[in-house]
Amino acid sequence: MLNKIFNKRGQASESMTWIAATLIIIVLLGISIYAASLLSKLKIIDYETEERTQDIIMEESLFSYFSIKDSDVQSKIFKSLEKMNQEEKFYEDFNSKFQQIKFNLEKNEK
């Protein structure tokens, strides 16, 4: 009689192990599916934060800045460009591009 009772306990604990293992597998899979759905929402290509080597808009402004002969207008435009730079409206480093264009124009003049 006692033997039968002990056997049943053994069977119960073994099936509990299986159930627990199954639950762990299901929970882990659930977490993975949730993580995949969260990651899928982050699929946005951000033009501004991507590393850019060129900003055509900024270069256009710089070319016109260097072409202007009137110094008042030139300083007005430079102030505006600096303000835009502070507001992080450019996708490329403003100061380095400024120096680069200045250097190239001076080199061409020579």
Added chain:
Amino acid sequence: MIKNKKVKHILRKGIKEISHYVFFPKNRIGAEKIISVYWFVILIIIAGAVVAMVSLFYGSPYDVRVTEANIMINQVSNCLSQSGELNKNLFISENSEKKFNENFNLLEECNLIFETKFENAVGEYFLEAEFYDLNNERLFSISEGNSNLKTDCKIAEGEKKYKRLSKCVDREFYSLDSENQAYKINILSVVRKTEKNVK
């Protein structure tokens, strides 16, 4: 005769177990079958989960509307102004007076095509270029595309949650005309294409 009680008990238990497997061999096979079915079910669950994960991740499209709007701005700025000088077609002379050309076709001049694959699409793009003098006075503007999209920009300004609305990019630059007069040009580019970019 075996007198030791412990040995007797072990022997009896052994005989009982052997006789159980001899007389009821199907019970063992049944247990194995149940376990193999269990493994099969677990295998299906795991495979299903992997398929779900892959389809969830690769099923949602990349949102490239901001990039597309920026590319359009680059294209427009490149055709309106080259190396800091405005396109000559932007101006016409009437009675020896220089004026902005009202018939300047942005699509033709900038080689843009606004047609889309969608049959019911009303217009997925909007482009506007506004010309200001250095005192910020608006002088002239040209636009192309679906102007209704412009309202989306005001609603969705700075809000990430309105992802189903159109994406707007607004940029400004300076350029000169042939008489060395400076203009500030503001370009607004709007792309809807929600069906292709947002799930």
